[in-house]
Each structure stands twice: as structure tokens, then as C-alpha cells.
Amino acid sequence: METALSVLVGLFLATAFYLMLSKKIIRILLGVAVMGNGVNLLIFTSGRLTRELPPIIATDAYVLPPGAANALPQALILTAIVISFSFFAFLLVLAFRAYQDLGTDDTDAMRFAEPVVDDGPPQGY
Template sequence: METALSGLVGLFYAVAVYLMLSKHTIRMILGIVILGNAVNMTIFAAGRVLREVPPIIPAGFDTPPESVANPLPQALVLTAIVISFSFFAFLLVLAYRAYQELGTDDTDEMRVAEPDGEGPPPMGY
């Protein structure tokens, strides 16, 4: 199970890098989302994917009497999912607003496009 999950994680990383190298902002955003999912799956796989008992310590014990599931990777992944979704929503709104202003989602054309009603974009920083 962990070998198949490792292969899938590697595939996710490859697809994410491929999409992030694109010229179009929507593909870049999808690459970032897939990269976030690959990181989440990496964290989840690091916590071992086994069928074990829940991490509950019975009364009268200081430690669990048998092998238990590790809840930390699950909590980290759950938090990361919420954060990555909010980041995705922000990037989507940012890309939509850039498309409205510039009329393109191609990053090469964005560099030379003029916003509506304004002069040429500034050349220096």
C-alpha cells in the first residue's frame, strides 16, 4: 500500500511541476493545488498507512498497551487542506481579476498588456 502511495505522490509532484512551468495562470494555479495535495499525501504516508487501533489509552495505563495509529500526520493534513483551499481561492480571485484588467491569462502577454484606460506599464522597479 505504501509503495503504491509513494508512486502516486511522485506522479503528483511531476504533474505539479509540469503545470507550474506553464505560461497560463490557470494551469499554474492547478499545479499549485496539485503540489499541495502531493505534500499532504507525503505527510500522510510518513505517518504509516496501517490498520491499527485508535490512539486511546485505557484507564490504568500510562501508554497504549499495543501499537496505535499516529494522529499527528492526520491532524497536520487536515489543517493543511483548509489552508491550501483558502490559498487556492485567493489565487483564483487574483487570476480572475488580472484577466479582467489585462484581458489575457498568458504571462508573456501580461507583461506587455496595458490596463484599460492607463498608459504603458512602468518599466523599472
């Protein structure tokens, strides 16, 4: 199971980084979203996998039965999902505003901070 998910994580991340290497902000955003899922799966898999036994203690027990899923990575991922969603939304809005203000969706053409025609550092005193 871990093997299959490891390969899947590799595919997720490969897809994400391939998309993020694009110049189009929309493709970069899609890459960021995919990367979030890939990283969550990475953490999930490295905590080892168990089938269908959630980390919930039975009403008549005081500890988890052996063979239950690992709760720790789940706790980490749960907050990570929400935070990566917040950031995805932030990046989305940022990209949208950048498009509105700069008039382009090509990161190469977004040259406000790093102009193409650079006068260089000031000479003289």
C-alpha cells in the same frame, strides 16, 4: 503500502509541477491544487501507514492501542488542507482579477511589472 504511496506521491508532484510550468494561469492553478494534495500525501506517508485503525481512544481505555494510525501527521495535514484551500481560492480570485485587469491569461503577456520595452535604469544624475 508505503512504496505504492511513494510512487503515487511522485506522480502527484510530477503532474503538479508539469502543470505549474505552463504559461496559462488556469493550468498553473490546477497545478497548485494538485500540489497541495501531493504534499499532504507526502506528509501522511512519511508518518507511516496503518490500515483502518483511526487514532481514537476507546471509551474504556486511556491510551491508544498499539497499531493505531499515527495522529501527528494527521493533525498537521488537517490544518494544511484548509489553509491550502484558502490559498487556492485566493490564487483563483487573483488570477481572475489579473485576467480582468490585464486582459490576458498568458503569464508571458502580463508585463505590467516587468515591461518588455525596458528603458533601463536612469542614466545621468
